[in-house]
Amino acid sequence: MQLLITxxxxxxxxxxxDGTLVDTESPDFQACKMLFDEFGVPLTLEGxxxxxxxxxxxxxxxxxxxxxxxxxxxxxxxxxxxxxELWKITYEQVELMPGVNRLIPELEQTGYRLGVATASNRQxxxxxxxxxxxxxxxxxxxxxxxxxxxxxxxxxxxxxATQLGVPPERCLAFEDSMAGVQxxxxxxxxxxxxxxxxxxxxxxxQADGTVWGLDNVTIAWIKELDRVARRENRR
Numbered sequence: 001m002q003l004l005i006t007x008x009x010x011x012x013x014x015x016x017x018d019g020t021l022v023d024t025e026s027p028d029f030q031a032c033k034m035l036f037d038e039f040g041v042p043l044t045l046e047g048x049x050x051x052x053x054x055x056x057x058x059x060x061x062x063x064x065x066x067x068x069x070x071x072x073x074x075x076x077x078x079x080x081x082x083x084x085e086l087w088k089i090t091y092e093q094v095e096l097m098p099g100v101n102r103l104i105p106e107l108e109q110t111g112y113r114l115g116v117a118t119a120s121n122r123q124x125x126x127x128x129x130x131x132x133x134x135x136x137x138x139x140x141x142x143x144x145x146x147x148x149x150x151x152x153x154x155x156x157x158x159x160x161a162t163q164l165g166v167p168p169e170r171c172l173a174f175e176d177s178m179a180g181v182q183x184x185x186x187x188x189x190x191x192x193x194x195x196x197x198x199x200x201x202x203x204x205x206q207a208d209g210t211v212w213g214l215d216n217v218t219i220a221w222i223k224e225l226d227r228v229a230r231r232e233n234r235r
């Protein structure tokens with residue numbers, strides 16, 4: 001666990017959804033890989049993560065790789081339709097990320113205000129949070145439906161902080177994508193990168209720290225970060 005101590009303290013903790021709380025990214029990549037294989041175009045995990053992880057229009061960039069390698073008039077609309085068919089197969093494999101079932105109830109019991117800030121829409125986020133019985137733990141679910149500009153713009157994080165009634169500088173954010181880290185930092189929050197096996201190849205140097213899985217995050221770790229920050233503020 002790598003951490004850069006900041007001068008901020010935390011009253012609220014805000015989580016990204018896809019790839020941080022819920023592993024929708026592994027089946028997402030699997031569906032994209034199946035699509036690319038059907039058209040004979042290579043797709044690596046690193047290439048998918050760089051273009052699509054946490055990026056709203058990332059699929060359109062990915063589809064260009066297929067279109068440019070074909071001369072049969074295939075369109076983005078055609079590729080979207082086929083990808084949605086493949087999602088119906090791979091999304092049967094969606095699971096919680098390691099450590100979530102332990103950490104979220106512990107944070108609530110400790111008294112932290114909890115939120116979700118996702119680039120996905122509300123229907124998508126509510127679907128999986130309800131499926132895994134996580135919805136009751138969060139005071140706010142901030143989604144792309146709530147803001148004009150999506151990640152890496154800070155809007156969804158600022159909206160979450162406002163709804164929680166906590167200044168952004170007193171929020172700790174956990175993110176698994178570069179766009180998400182950039183959004184949380186732009187909002188004025190402390191951003192901790194939680195790379196998944198899908199996004200582990202990305203450059204998270206902009207984050208305030210890196211932790212390899214929420215199963216490595218404890219209340220004691222967060223409180224120690226809080227304690228050091230408060231001590232620095234008194235100097």
